[in-house]
Amino acid sequence: MSIPIYTYDAVIVGAGLAGSTAARELEKSGKKVAVITKLHPLRSHSGAAQGGINAALSHEDSIELHEFDTVKGSDYLADQDAVELMCQEAPKTIRWAERMGAAFSRNDNGTIAQRPFGGQSSPRACYAKDRTGLTLLQTVYEQALRDGVDFWDEWYAADIIYKDGAVSGVVAFNIRNQEKAIFNAKAVMFATGGYARSYKINSNAHANTGDGLSIVARHGLPLEDMEFVQFHPSGLSGNGVLISEAARGEGGKLLNSEGERFMERYAPNKMELASRDVVSRAIIQEIREGRGVGPRKDAVFIDLTHLGAELIMERLPELRDLAICFLGLDMIKEPILISATAHYSMGGIPVDKDGHARLNNTEFVEGFYAAGEVACVSVHGANRLGANSVLEALFFGRHVGKTMLKDIDGLTLHPASEEDADTMNAELEAILTSNGKERVPQLRNELQQSMTDNAGVFRTEELMVKQVALVKELRERFKDIRIDDKSKIFNTDLQEAIELGHMLDYSLFIVESALARKESRGAHYREDYTTRDDENFLLHTMAYMNKEGDISLEYMDVTLGKHEVQERTY
Amino acid sequence: MSMQAITTQQVTFNVFRFNSETDYLPYYKQITMEVTSEEVVLDILDRIKWEHDGSFSYRRSCRHGICGACAVKVNGKGVLACKERMNDMIGLFGTELTIDPVSSKHAIKDMVVDKKDFWDKHEAVEPYLISEIEEHPEMECYVTPMESEALLESDLCIQCGLCHYACPVIEINDAFLGPAAFAKAFRFNADVRDEGIDERIGIVNQPGAGIWDCVKCFECAEVCPKEVNPIEKITKLHNQTFERNDAIDNVATRHAVGFAHSIKKHGLLDEGELVRYSEGNIGVLKHVPVAIKMWKKGKIVMPWNMPKSDKLDEIKRLVKSSSTVKF
Numbered sequence: 001m002s003i004p005i006y007t008y009d010a011v012i013v014g015a016g017l018a019g020s021t022a023a024r025e026l027e028k029s030g031k032k033v034a035v036i037t038k039l040h041p042l043r044s045h046s047g048a049a050q051g052g053i054n055a056a057l058s059h060e061d062s063i064e065l066h067e068f069d070t071v072k073g074s075d076y077l078a079d080q081d082a083v084e085l086m087c088q089e090a091p092k093t094i095r096w097a098e099r100m101g102a103a104f105s106r107n108d109n110g111t112i113a114q115r116p117f118g119g120q121s122s123p124r125a126c127y128a129k130d131r132t133g134l135t136l137l138q139t140v141y142e143q144a145l146r147d148g149v150d151f152w153d154e155w156y157a158a159d160i161i162y163k164d165g166a167v168s169g170v171v172a173f174n175i176r177n178q179e180k181a182i183f184n185a186k187a188v189m190f191a192t193g194g195y196a197r198s199y200k201i202n203s204n205a206h207a208n209t210g211d212g213l214s215i216v217a218r219h220g221l222p223l224e225d226m227e228f229v230q231f232h233p234s235g236l237s238g239n240g241v242l243i244s245e246a247a248r249g250e251g252g253k254l255l256n257s258e259g260e261r262f263m264e265r266y267a268p269n270k271m272e273l274a275s276r277d278v279v280s281r282a283i284i285q286e287i288r289e290g291r292g293v294g295p296r297k298d299a300v301f302i303d304l305t306h307l308g309a310e311l312i313m314e315r316l317p318e319l320r321d322l323a324i325c326f327l328g329l330d331m332i333k334e335p336i337l338i339s340a341t342a343h344y345s346m347g348g349i350p351v352d353k354d355g356h357a358r359l360n361n362t363e364f365v366e367g368f369y370a371a372g373e374v375a376c377v378s379v380h381g382a383n384r385l386g387a388n389s390v391l392e393a394l395f396f397g398r399h400v401g402k403t404m405l406k407d408i409d410g411l412t413l414h415p416a417s418e419e420d421a422d423t424m425n426a427e428l429e430a431i432l433t434s435n436g437k438e439r440v441p442q443l444r445n446e447l448q449q450s451m452t453d454n455a456g457v458f459r460t461e462e463l464m465v466k467q468v469a470l471v472k473e474l475r476e477r478f479k480d481i482r483i484d485d486k487s488k489i490f491n492t493d494l495q496e497a498i499e500l501g502h503m504l505d506y507s508l509f510i511v512e513s514a515l516a517r518k519e520s521r522g523a524h525y526r527e528d529y530t531t532r533d534d535e536n537f538l539l540h541t542m543a544y545m546n547k548e549g550d551i552s553l554e555y556m557d558v559t560l561g562k563h564e565v566q567e568r569t570y
Numbered sequence: 571m572s573m574q575a576i577t578t579q580q581v582t583f584n585v586f587r588f589n590s591e592t593d594y595l596p597y598y599k600q601i602t603m604e605v606t607s608e609e610v611v612l613d614i615l616d617r618i619k620w621e622h623d624g625s626f627s628y629r630r631s632c633r634h635g636i637c638g639a640c641a642v643k644v645n646g647k648g649v650l651a652c653k654e655r656m657n658d659m660i661g662l663f664g665t666e667l668t669i670d671p672v673s674s675k676h677a678i679k680d681m682v683v684d685k686k687d688f689w690d691k692h693e694a695v696e697p698y699l700i701s702e703i704e705e706h707p708e709m710e711c712y713v714t715p716m717e718s719e720a721l722l723e724s725d726l727c728i729q730c731g732l733c734h735y736a737c738p739v740i741e742i743n744d745a746f747l748g749p750a751a752f753a754k755a756f757r758f759n760a761d762v763r764d765e766g767i768d769e770r771i772g773i774v775n776q777p778g779a780g781i782w783d784c785v786k787c788f789e790c791a792e793v794c795p796k797e798v799n800p801i802e803k804i805t806k807l808h809n810q811t812f813e814r815n816d817a818i819d820n821v822a823t824r825h826a827v828g829f830a831h832s833i834k835k836h837g838l839l840d841e842g843e844l845v846r847y848s849e850g851n852i853g854v855l856k857h858v859p860v861a862i863k864m865w866k867k868g869k870i871v872m873p874w875n876m877p878k879s880d881k882l883d884e885i886k887r888l889v890k891s892s893s894t895v896k897f
């Protein structure tokens with residue numbers, strides 16, 4: 001059966017904050033845009049962001065301070081040109097979202113309210129109760145819909161068309177019935193979100209399987225800083241579901257089994273509001289030293305009882321609900337159980353500050369762009385600050401949309417042909433017909449458990465050498481899978497297998513990059529190299545995969561700026 | 571989980587199975603599993619797929635109760651799978667549980683339903699802020715906390731569709747926009763920044779499709795996992811319409827006035843009475859199927875059993891505004 005080829009000015013994969021804002025920007029200027037998304041746009045993970053979005057709005061705060069906190073939080077690995085741009089544009093970006101309809105919480109005088117967050121010098125996180133992402137996602141999607149963007153929802157993007165240094169389209173299939181299509185365009189953007197799903201304990205949606213990264217990497221294109229995975233200090237014990245930083249921002253205290261407020265020992269000034277990597281390590285250290293709580297002794301307490309019922313109900317109602325649902329604990333009456341959870345992906349598709357995807361340290365891929373969590377701009381460096389990533393997705397989504405708009409008239413359309421779907425066809429065929437003995441859930445579980453154990457909050461050479469071998473072995477076993485569902489209708493068995501293939505590939509990037517980075521910086525902590533080594537590693541990792549699936553590493557300079565590299569203490 | 575030890579018990583699940591490509595009719599498959607006190611319904615769906623049969627299909631993503639993907643029915647009760655504790659389900663229904671899609675009529679594969687009608691209706695109410703968007707604003711619009719409270723949490727709707735597929739009117743009237751769409755219309759009508767209220771009132775005021783065809787069974791309010799309370803929003807839309815003198819004189823509006831009479835008398839809804847007011851005794855026959863359904867669900871209260879509503883003030887306000895319309 002022949003595969004239809006649809007031609008657009010631009011094709012965007014992903015309909016979270018980044019994808020939807022970019023699409024709206026292009027559509028408003030009269031470009032024909034298709035957005036391909038494996039979830040209905042409103043199901044995108046952006047909607048789960050709870051706590052807030054940063055902007056220096058108030059007179060007590062300043063853009064400079066926001067930049068400084070971001071650069072310091074990043075452990076100086078962020079590119080300062082990109083940080084400057086984002087922080088400068090943050091107030092306008094938030095007010096623009098507000099004008100489009102976002103339902104922010106308000107001060108008595110009607111302005112947007114802000115709350116404190118970790119690693120920040122001033123209360124800077126604008127919020128909508130504890131459902132900030134939900135109101136933002138609804139707003140950008142609604143306005144994109146209003147402007148007539150073509151959303152192809154429940155379509156799975158399986159490949160890009162990449163030839164001679166240029167990307168000219170996306171190959172996808174309809175999850176509902178396996179109908180296939182080629183989307184041919186001058187400009188393609190990836191906004192496919194994060195990759196923390198490769199860890200057992202994580203806060204991410206099931207959909208965050210990092211597809212975009214592996215699709216790109218399989219064409220030999222680089223991935224940047226993949227070793228930097230953020231572990232959030234407060235995931236609910238057992239399943240990692242997130243209790244937003246707002247809980248600490250509003251005054252939550254961390255206690256160990258002895259009732260000690262242990263952050264006094266790790267970050268005497270900032271206490272619970274130190275940067276996330278610092279707090280996560282403190283929690284895991286307490287648990288490792290036997291001061292954990294809960295039925296498995298694998299958690300610590302966060303105590304919010306002193307805030308009182310009224311404040312909790314007003315500012316943290318969703319969080320209270322989550323703890324009641326998953327733990328059976330009411331934070332108004334008792335402390336709840338939390339531990340570190342894999343949460344956010346600093347690394348990703350390398351782009352410049354305007355969203356052009358890099359071919360290598362000096363060149364760019366023609367017609368290819370990325371924004372949001374899948375991209376590495378890098379505004380977060382080795383560790384991102386709370387409430388900066390929703391900002392990144394919202395601001396860079398729009399900004400990269402504008403870049404594409406500028407570029408499009410100068411780009412040429414490379415006409416697609418049916419053969420461009422060959423890789424996808426082969427991948428689907430292989431999974432559907434493979435009659436081996438391995439099961440997808442089993443392999444995925446082994447991958448996730450081992451990533452948490454060997455490439456988690458604390459890392460060593462020994463554990464990671466082991467993990468490289470394990471991921472490679474899992475990749476081999478993956479070739480011998482068998483799935484139960486061979487039908488065409490909503491075949492999530494097939495989809496989960498494709499996604500596992502992606503998770504295996506990008507996990508190898510995480511581990512190989514982490515193994516080679518013999519220092520501790522931000523979220524990447526090596527027990528065998530416990531200090532930061534600016535002389536050798538004030539550099540971005542650029543990792544490439546060859547046809548055999550092996551990874552090679554290069555390094556790229558960090559764009560430094562007015563905020564000088566210093567020691568980082570909280 | 572709480573501080574106590576984790577407990578387990580054996581539960582038998584009757585799981586709705588259907589593949590529209592290969593099956594002529596749906597069927598139920600029985601699976602017995604050990605269920606722990608830590609688990610939610612989504613964990614069970616995952617385990618059915620991952621441990622028993624990979625072809626079992628359902629939607630899910632966030633597992634935080636915020637993306638709205640995972641709505642299903644357990645023993646007829648609409649739930650968000652990722653936010654419903656198994657212990658609570660067992661407490662309610664015992665250890666034999668039936669899992670169904672939110673609407674078997676719309677099922678395409680197991681728990682997955684074709685939600686096209688839901689999304690079409692969502693789009694039909696112009697679900698976006700209508701105003702000239704300032705693309706590079708120096709300041710936000712000022713909205714006081716009181717003004718933002720006026721949305722009455724309608725912005726918390728996650729489009730899970732539970733109310734939509736639980737609504738008895740949707741089931742018999744394809745044109746009816748339904749509780750989620752109305753809640754959405756209200757969300758923007760109530761926003762001080764919005765300028766589209768006239769347009770949206772025009773849409774929700776239409777006979778057949780609009781708010782007047784709601785039979786006020788409260789099903790939507792009961793099932794909503796986010797406590798959006800759509801029927802409350804529908805009532806507000808009634809008010810907005812009356813306040814603008816836009817209410818059209820037809821069966822449907824009289825329906826609302828019937829509603830008002832019923833309230834005046836009892837302070838609560840008497841659904842049987844209501845239908846009679848709007849169409850006379852002959853018209854009521856048309857509604858017999860709905861009436862029976864509502865009576866079964868305990869929605870039709872016999873006049874002698876009628877308790878006084880604790881929301882009398884709100885309701886009286888509605889009565890007052892509706893009485894300004896001439897018939």
Ligand SMILES: Cc1cc2nc3c(=O)[nH]c(=O)nc-3n(C[C@H](O)[C@H](O)[C@H](O)COP(=O)(O)OP(=O)(O)OC[C@H]3O[C@@H](n4cnc5c(N)ncnc54)[C@H](O)[C@@H]3O)c2cc1C
Pocket residue numbers: 013014015016017018019036037038039040041044045046047048049050051052053132133155156157158191192193194203204205207211212242244343344371372373374386387388389390391393
């Ligand atoms: C629980 C939680 C709470 C958070 N809270 C905050 C917070 O308070 N503040 C903050 O700043 N950040 C927060 N974050 C981080 C922030 O939400 C994300 O980084 C951000 O929303 C990412 O947006 P995005 O547009 O890049 O991607 P997403 O919103 O994840 O969207 C990804 C899109 O890509 C699509 N997609 C992916 N793969 C494919 C494929 N193969 N084919 C087709 N489509 C595909 C998906 O369907 C989806 O539409 C939080 C994250 C989590 C997990």
Ligand code: SF4
Pocket residue numbers: 733736737738739740748749783784785786787788789790791800801804
């Ligand atoms: S109250 Fe109205 S909208 Fe809600 S379920 Fe009943 S008939 Fe439907």
Ligand code: SF4
Pocket residue numbers: 726727728729730731732733734749750753793794795796797798799800
């Ligand atoms: S109103 Fe409630 S039940 Fe209805 S779609 Fe919204 S969240 Fe779901």
Ligand code: FES
Pocket residue numbers: 630631632633634635636637638639640641650651652653
């Ligand atoms: S999985 Fe998102 S609401 Fe349940």
